Amino acid sequence: xxxxxxxxxxxxxxxxxxxxxxxxxxxxxxxxxxxxxxxxxxxxxxxxxxxxxxxxxxxxxxxxxxxxxxxxxxxxxxxxxxxxxxxxxxxxxxxxxxxxxxxxxxxxxxxxxxxxxxxxxxxxxxxxxxxxxxxxxxxxxxxxxxxxxxxxxxxxxxxxxxxxxxxxxxxxxxxxxxxxxxxxxxxxxxxxxxxxxxxxxxxxxxxxxxxxxxxxxxxxxxxxxxxxxxxxxxxxxxxxxxxxxxxxxxxxxxxxxxxxxxxxxxxxxxxxxxxxxxxxxxxxxxxxxxxxxxxxxxxxxxxxxxxxxxxxxxxxxxxxxxxxxxxxxxxxxxxxxxxxxxxxxxxxxxxxxxxxxx
Amino acid sequence: xxxxxxxxxxxxxxxxxxxxxxxxxxxxxxxxxxxxxxxxxxxxxxxxxxxxxxxxxxxxxxxxxxxxxxxxxxxxxxxxxxxxxxxxxxxxxxxxxxxxxxxxxxxxxxxxxxxxxxxxxxxxxxxxxxxxxxxxxxxxxxxxxxxxxxxxxxxxxxxxxxxxxxxxxxxxxxxxxxxxxxxxxxxxxxxxxxxxxxxxxxxxxxxxxxxxxxxxxxxxxxxxxxxxxxxxxxxxxxxxxxxxxxxxxxxxxxxxxxxxxxxxxxxxxxxxxxxxxxxxxxxxxxxxxxxxxxxxxxxxxxxxxxxxxxxxxxxxxxxxxxxxxxxxxxxxxxxxxxxxxxxxxxxxxxxxxxxxxx
Numbered sequence: 001x002x003x004x005x006x007x008x009x010x011x012x013x014x015x016x017x018x019x020x021x022x023x024x025x026x027x028x029x030x031x032x033x034x035x036x037x038x039x040x041x042x043x044x045x046x047x048x049x050x051x052x053x054x055x056x057x058x059x060x061x062x063x064x065x066x067x068x069x070x071x072x073x074x075x076x077x078x079x080x081x082x083x084x085x086x087x088x089x090x091x092x093x094x095x096x097x098x099x100x101x102x103x104x105x106x107x108x109x110x111x112x113x114x115x116x117x118x119x120x121x122x123x124x125x126x127x128x129x130x131x132x133x134x135x136x137x138x139x140x141x142x143x144x145x146x147x148x149x150x151x152x153x154x155x156x157x158x159x160x161x162x163x164x165x166x167x168x169x170x171x172x173x174x175x176x177x178x179x180x181x182x183x184x185x186x187x188x189x190x191x192x193x194x195x196x197x198x199x200x201x202x203x204x205x206x207x208x209x210x211x212x213x214x215x216x217x218x219x220x221x222x223x224x225x226x227x228x229x230x231x232x233x234x235x236x237x238x239x240x241x242x243x244x245x246x247x248x249x250x251x252x253x254x255x256x257x258x259x260x261x262x263x264x265x266x267x268x269x270x271x272x273x274x275x276x277x278x279x280x281x282x283x284x285x286x287x288x289x290x291x292x293x294x295x296x297x298x299x300x301x302x303x304x305x306x307x308x309x310x311x312x313x314x315x316x317x318x319x320x321x322x323x324x325x326x327x328x329x330x331x332x333x334x335x336x337x338x339x340x341x342x343x344x345x346x347x348x349x350x351x352x353x354x355x356x357x358x
Numbered sequence: 359x360x361x362x363x364x365x366x367x368x369x370x371x372x373x374x375x376x377x378x379x380x381x382x383x384x385x386x387x388x389x390x391x392x393x394x395x396x397x398x399x400x401x402x403x404x405x406x407x408x409x410x411x412x413x414x415x416x417x418x419x420x421x422x423x424x425x426x427x428x429x430x431x432x433x434x435x436x437x438x439x440x441x442x443x444x445x446x447x448x449x450x451x452x453x454x455x456x457x458x459x460x461x462x463x464x465x466x467x468x469x470x471x472x473x474x475x476x477x478x479x480x481x482x483x484x485x486x487x488x489x490x491x492x493x494x495x496x497x498x499x500x501x502x503x504x505x506x507x508x509x510x511x512x513x514x515x516x517x518x519x520x521x522x523x524x525x526x527x528x529x530x531x532x533x534x535x536x537x538x539x540x541x542x543x544x545x546x547x548x549x550x551x552x553x554x555x556x557x558x559x560x561x562x563x564x565x566x567x568x569x570x571x572x573x574x575x576x577x578x579x580x581x582x583x584x585x586x587x588x589x590x591x592x593x594x595x596x597x598x599x600x601x602x603x604x605x606x607x608x609x610x611x612x613x614x615x616x617x618x619x620x621x622x623x624x625x626x627x628x629x630x631x632x633x634x635x636x637x638x639x640x641x642x643x644x645x646x647x648x649x650x651x652x653x654x655x656x657x658x659x660x661x662x663x664x665x666x667x668x669x670x671x672x673x674x675x676x677x678x679x680x681x682x683x684x685x686x687x688x689x690x691x692x693x694x695x696x697x698x699x700x701x702x703x704x705x706x707x708x709x710x711x712x713x714x715x716x
Contacts, residue, residue: 114491114547133472153623155521163513165523166539169623174543178536181524185532189472265511265527 001205002146003028003102005249011075017098017142017257021073027091028103031079083124088131095139098256101128102146107308108211110172121175129182133191143183144255145196147268149241149313151177161317162270169311184267187260195255195263200243200273200316200328203281204339213308217242220278221285221336224293225344227352233302236279239314243273243328244338251326258324272318272328274335284332288340289352359563360504361386361460363607369433375456375500375615379431385449386461389437441482446489453497456614459486460504465666466569468530479533487540491549501541502613503554505626507599507671509535519675520628527669542625545618553613553621558601558631558674558686561639562697571666575600578636579643579694582651583702585710591660594637597672601631601686602696609684616682630676630686632693642690646698647710 007026014020080087082103092099103124110117125145132141150173151166166177183194204225205218216233217240223230243251251271263269286294318326329335340346365384372378438445440461450457461482468475483503490499508531509524524535541552562583563576574591575598581588601609609629618625644652676684687693698704 163523165521167624168539168543169546171543171547174539178539181526181532181536181539185526185529188527189529266525 005245009249023074025076027078031077034075088128092131098142100144106212107172108213117171125179129186143192143194147176147196147198159315160313180268196268198270200241203242206343224296229296231300234306239277241273244335247328269321270316275315288336363603367607381432383434385436389435392433446486450489456500458502464570465530466571475529483537487544501550501552505534505554505556517673518671538626554626556628558599561600564701582654587654589658592664597635599631602693605686627679628674633673646694
């Protein structure tokens with residue numbers, strides 16, 4: 001999902017990190033042809049682009065200005081399992097200047113399938129870093145790694161800042177924390193120039209549910225906004241930390257161009273976001289689509305999901321990231337508007353138009 | 359070195375974790391025959407036993423009492439590289455109840471040889487955990503992992519407690535931090551029952567110097583105590599965190615029998631130790647062996663070593679470990695006495711006998 005959003009953002013621009021994009025390679029388990037990914041609307045419903053690497057060619061080093069009338073980037077797509085031996089080496093052979101590494105087995109699946117979680121979230125990440133290192137000292141790309149607030153765990157203060165220790169209570173969080181540590185060490189040693197973004201929980205995810213334990217934070221809004229029922233497995237008082245898919249894609253794009261000298265040895269950044277309760281989400285849904293939308297939410301408490309979610313952060317101090325120019329939404333009304341604009345063509349489906357206090 | 363101390367402690371006892379030791383397997387790159395490792399004095403100068411696994415057989419489940427006249431444990435030694443494919447599976451085939459995993463490439467070498475550090479400190483550790491997991495749900499051994507205070511990094515408070523975040527500034531510290539995270543996740547999932555001990559810098563290491571950056575903390579005492587010159591690469595004011603080899607071996611033995619329910623989800627323990635400056639070390643040397651011993655120390659400042667050491671902790675709050683029964687020395691006089699007892703047969707070499715204020 002995030003890869004698809006990023007791909008749309010990349011194909012919708014001509015520049016990344018201050019340079020013209022000359023070539024763009026998108027890799028995922030299943031990938032459509034390049035012609036199907038050249039814009040957000042064209043890829044709606046397409047398979048998830050979970051890994052993307054963007055090349056700014058050497059000829060773009062002349063400056064940051066967008067070249068009017070410049071040729072469109074060469075767009076390549078590759079359908080492959082990121083853990084395939086040799087794939088990482090093939091992906092970095094053209095020495096892309098920026099690599100976004102988003103490929104991941106999500107929290108619920110990494111808990112259910114221990115081996116697959118470690119294979120994709122740990123081994124494939126390390127294989128990518130090793131493939132970059134193997135190119136030799138002349139190559140030091142910006143690597144933007146999607147990490148997660150699941151690297152944190154109890155005891156948690158009400159607000160988490162950058163001195164919070166990594167104490168994951170899930171295999172997913174463990175694998176992401178290890179990825180961050182590898183990124184920091186490979187960066188310190190000069191093999192790559194990495195930035196890890198600890199993304200908030202993304203809401204509202206478009207498309208169908210994935211196996212993330214946090215999936216309901218999207219479905220309780222997405223499904224009613226489309227006139228469909230949704231299940232809420234936790235209490236209305238559960239507080240969590242959010243950003244929209246649009247904001248998350250912008251975080252990734254922005255990270256490509258950050259001067260890493262400003263990061264020091266701490267290569268991981270808590271992304272800004274919005275702290276909200278399930279009740280806040282539902283109130284915003286009511287304001288956007290009325291009571292009949294809210295009535296589509298069915299409460300089915302699931303203590304296992306609630307326990308896992310409660311071990312995750314509720315609020316993050318994103319001051320360091322904000323000082324570096326990262327920006328997120330400030331209300332769920334804004335997040336719902338973003339969803340309606342980006343996924344529903346700007347208006348609710350017929351039958352879901354808001355009738356006041358219906 | 360630590361493996362040799364642990365092997366001596368294990369072969370010098372009949373019990374571990376409240377059970378009679380039925381079989382003891384010692385593994386290292388090079389291993390002497392079992393007859394050469396059945397006591398500390400017999401192994402002095404022998405190759406380092408960096409990995410050790412101890413078995414308490416099922417027949418020992420009857421109780422914690424030492425069986426008078428019980429047969430001596432079966433002692434096996436195996437010389438092999440811990441990273442050899444299949445070795446970990448072979449080592450756990452007999453399903454030992456306790457596994458000590460000490461095998462490591464030390465800080466200086468892990469910095470100099472990036473690939474070797476990751477192969478031994480990360481991959482071999484994960485292979486061992488995977489081999490244990492592959493035995494199936496009936497097998498859940500106590501795994502005692504030797505970790506290090508090098509998992510911490512700046513900004514450091516004067517005293518570090520258990521909420522201190524992992525922020526290593528060396529490849530060695532990164533690899534140890536990842537080992538801790540793997541141990542915690544494999545323990546949480548029930549594949550093993552792990553405890554990681556963040557050992558202080560060990561001083562006084564016997565034998566010759568290894569490639570640890572912290573090696574001088576031992577050599578500036580060990581060499582003069584033996585009438586030989588030593589090089590001090592840092593300032594006298596550098597403060598660090600220490601325990602003797604004897605204390606460290608006892609930490610490992612004690613960890614084998616701790617009830618892990620008392621650890622909660624936090625499987626890593628900061629070991630108790632002694633906070634001391636280089637000046638404190640030298641003052642204790644003067645008290646033990648006189649000024650002529652101190653005069654054998656030659657100052658050769660090395661800014662790279664000083665910078666690395668300064669990024670490591672100076673003092674640890676070991677309260678949690680102390681509550682669990684771990685004990686360390688309280689002065690360098692005690693540490694020097696321990697060295698003289700364990701390594702020099704109880705007295706200084708002739709010529710190094712103390713002559714007051716000589």
